[in-house]
Amino acid sequence: MKRIPVVIAGCGGVGRQLLEHIVNCRALHSKQGLVLRVVGVCDSQSMLVANDIFTEELNDDVLARICLEKSRGTSLSELNDIGDCQVFDYKEATMQVIDIAGLLGRSTGLAVVDCTASSETLEVLKQVIDSGCCVVLANKKPLTSSMEDYQKLTSHIRRIRYESTVGAGLPIIASVTRVVASGDSVFRIVGSLSGTLGYVMSEVETGKPFSEVVQAAKRLGYTEPDPRDDLSGMDVARKALILARLIGWQINLDDITVESLYPEEMGPNSMSTEDFLGGGLSLVDKDIAERVRVASLKGNVLRYVCLIEDSRVQVGSQEISKASSIGRLRGSDNVVEIYSRCYKEYPLVIQGAGAGNDTTAAGVLADLIDLQDLFK
Amino acid sequence: MKRIPVVIAGCGGVGRQLLEHIVNCRALHSKQGLVLRVVGVCDSQSMLVANDIFTEELNDDVLARICLEKSRGTSLSELNDIGDCQVFDYKEATMQVIDIAGLLGRSTGLAVVDCTASSETLEVLKQVIDSGCCVVLANKKPLTSSMEDYQKLTSHIRRIRYESTVGAGLPIIASVTRVVASGDSVFRIVGSLSGTLGYVMSEVETGKPFSEVVQAAKRLGYTEPDPRDDLSGMDVARKALILARLIGWQINLDDITVESLYPEEMGPNSMSTEDFLGGGLSLVDKDIAERVRVASLKGNVLRYVCLIEDSRVQVGSQEISKASSIGRLRGSDNVVEIYSRCYKEYPLVIQGAGAGNDTTAAGVLADLIDLQDLFK
Structure with missing residues (x-):
């Protein structure tokens, strides 16, 4: 033993x-x-x-x-x-x-x-x-x-x-580690790596105001106590950094472009969580709804994703094809698409519950x- | 070193x-x-x-x-x-x-x-x-x-x-091994584990006759020299057996129900590959086309899958929801859905190129x- x-x-x-x-x-x-x-x-x-x-x-x-x-x-x-x-x-x-x-x-x-x-x-x-x-x-x-x-x-x-x-627990790190170990160089990773933001973005697509969806997510226990910890994108940025470093990139958190889903003036230093949820947040509704509408006209959906490609890591909301794995994502599932020599045209896709103790x-x-x- | x-x-x-x-x-x-x-x-x-x-x-x-x-x-x-x-x-x-x-x-x-x-x-x-x-x-x-x-x-x-x-090279065995090692019991695996049959089934969906699609697949190098080696389902049955044993089932190849996509009387002992491709195979076209049509009426597609569930392993063509990972599959990609305690409602999904040296x-x-x- x-x-x-x-x-x-x-x-x-x-x-x-x-x-x-x-x-x-x-x-x-x-x-x-x-x-x-x-x-x-x-x-x-x-x-x-x-x-x-x-x-x-x-x-x-x-x-x-x-x-x-x-x-x-x-x-x-x-x-x-x-x-x-x-x-x-x-x-x-x-x-x-x-x-x-x-x-x-x-x-x-x-x-x-x-x-x-x-x-x-x-x-x-x-x-x-x-x-x-x-x-x-x-x-x-x-x-x-x-x-x-x-x-x-x-x-x-x-x-x-x-x-x-x-x-x-999704076998993302284990899988990328295997791909890298076999000399199959990864050139692009796209992922929806926040169950919270995945839920929020797929709900606003149904026409609900952003602020209402965030409040519902908080009630459901999907968000941190202060939902700004999710909406800032920093948690996703850390995950993206871990993946980028895993495929051999020497970069830092500072090098990542991170889009926050709330304006800087509504940050934790300027506003309480209650004020943010009670009033501040609804000021963003119109902008998000408009972006969802524009995306939809092109057959796309708005998703909060990380994109690791061409020596750059970006984290933020992007228009994604409805037909892609990320575009089809529902609920709080995570998904990651890994593009490499072996998975060039169609990526290696790993999807499933990406949160929960x-x-x-x-x-x-x-x-x-x-x-x-x-x-x- | x-x-x-x-x-x-x-x-x-x-x-x-x-x-x-x-x-x-x-x-x-x-x-x-x-x-x-x-x-x-x-x-x-x-x-x-x-x-x-x-x-x-x-x-x-x-x-x-x-x-x-x-x-x-x-x-x-x-x-x-x-x-x-x-x-x-x-x-x-x-x-x-x-x-x-x-x-x-x-x-x-x-x-x-x-x-x-x-x-x-x-x-x-x-x-x-x-x-x-x-x-x-x-x-x-x-x-x-x-x-x-x-x-x-x-x-x-x-x-x-x-x-x-x-x-x-898809990280399927590694992922199931991890799930099992963590005490998360797997109760269902559904997979499309043949690139060849994945291609064939998604092509017949577009209205092409089964026999033509198989001949095209052979020309493209997607099939074994005798396509019956793919169409018999035995290759998929072996993969299903490996997965079932991996999650702890004590079963044998004989215990698996395998549907062949050609009738027994067209087997290698009765007919040459040329006769099979040149004539025999087209006798199956009508039946497959009808099954594809019936599936489509219910919003489903016909796919050749393995199903590991309730102490049984089945390999054959099944109606699958168009909206599922397997139903959406195109080309020769493989996909496997793993259901367990942690991935109960929505499965852990692994998808990507499932063939190629x-x-x-x-x-x-x-x-x-x-x-x-x-x-x-």
Whole structure:
């Protein structure tokens, strides 16, 4: 039986779901001769660590308790009674992860999973890679920092996986990695990589005002608490950057042209979320409706896409043929079209649910399992 | 630099293209610290082996010469002047592969690539796996033999890859493997997995007689020399069996319901290819045209698909909604829809070129590269 030690940072939606998946897959993984040993779990305030990381782990009762408490909004720091593990505060947690990586990197190996949305994990992750350990990311921030940081993180390309940073669990990163590894050069990627914006753009097409659609999306839980985090396009830009770097481009977030779906003067610094949704947003309705109408006259639809081509990455609303995969997209599905030597005239298309904790955590788990050959 | 020894069986279209890809990717792979060392190449009559498999390989000049000669239809057995390698005849070749696997399995590891279309490689491949070596398949036959053979071949699941057996280089096997590994149970797969039949079915939809379309497909090089090899559905049945076994079903080729697109009395035992194409086939035109018409009245199209669901695998022509991924398919693209817990209402869809030596060989090469962590 191969025992893979894992540390999980972040136990909000995705991290908690990952813990549940790990417990639920015990029998399946055991059949393949694998055990995922969770030796540490962090949230934003503290960290639980097994008493002896070489021989012990947080057992399934402890993991179930963590899931339950986190679903109630409890902080890990309050779980002093949980037994068989140590609790560290935020400042100590960073050193703990580095120490565990140092110790296990020399013996069995370790996988550190970043399910946070923080830009502060980067430094720790670089040290984890330096220690000879593995990193799995659902967090886009570490990969979308400077090119220098990116190169450091990916310096041992087999030891880092990040499927769930783009299109949740959809096998986009794995597929592009395969295409690139076979020497099939990718010259164009077009994608609709935001479930939220996919939903919004396909709804406005039916004649509904943009502001109403955004409000409905917020009610349905499709948007961030402040929908401007989606409408700014920055989340899509990060995904596009990850894809562009994956196909070998040396570019930065600053190099990407990003169209925001609201004017700058309605930004978070000038207006509350309530004012934005209650009044500001409706000022954009007319413009969007007009663009939808113009597109429709040409047999096109308006979609919020990323376009990676000719050394440029663009993120914004574009007129797309109704007949294309992206034009036909409905609901909150994601789709990506990859054009390469082998997929020149007709692209390689990958489509499916691109959001949700279940599928995002499933992507992280598949990454973890795929790292198994690197463990002793 | 990690040096991965490779033996390639079959140097017709796919095998030859693989050799070219390997040579063309030298710089790319070297950047990742990898060298693919081709220590042996077989065709149906003989085998070339490097003089010392531990330290030498067939160099790029030799590989280029092999590609050139095979493209001219020359047998490897005629390449006695090629230098720096030994030539073995067919009977010796089998023992050679087993010997090489035995020797390298204990040291660096070895990957044996099966690019043949033969059912005779199975026994050797089982011994290769037994020796602790890896197997990469473009050949469907070894995986579609008895369940016992399948279990033997996949007994060390990380050491066998077979992306190019289904949908050429399309990342279908890799994607389903990821879904399964994350505990996301697949309950339904629908696919259009024959470029030839995809082309035929979408052409008859435009009103052309079935027999004319098949003849055109043959002229375009889309079919096997005897188009009945495609029209029988057995090739699709093998692909469906590989997918069904991948999601954990213990079934055999016999268990699959396969609809042939020509009546049994027009089979290869009763009729020559010429008689079949020249006369027999047109007797089917009316029936197919009628089925296309009936489907169309309901807003459907007729497609030749595989359906894996409810413990049954069916392969044949079915009415499919025009609006679905499969219904919209044009040309010789393949598409597969995967339904699982995470992709329940809307499936995970993978679409693209599902035939061609370039993409098939690219899939094999991506498999080889993905095995790298198993090599010392």
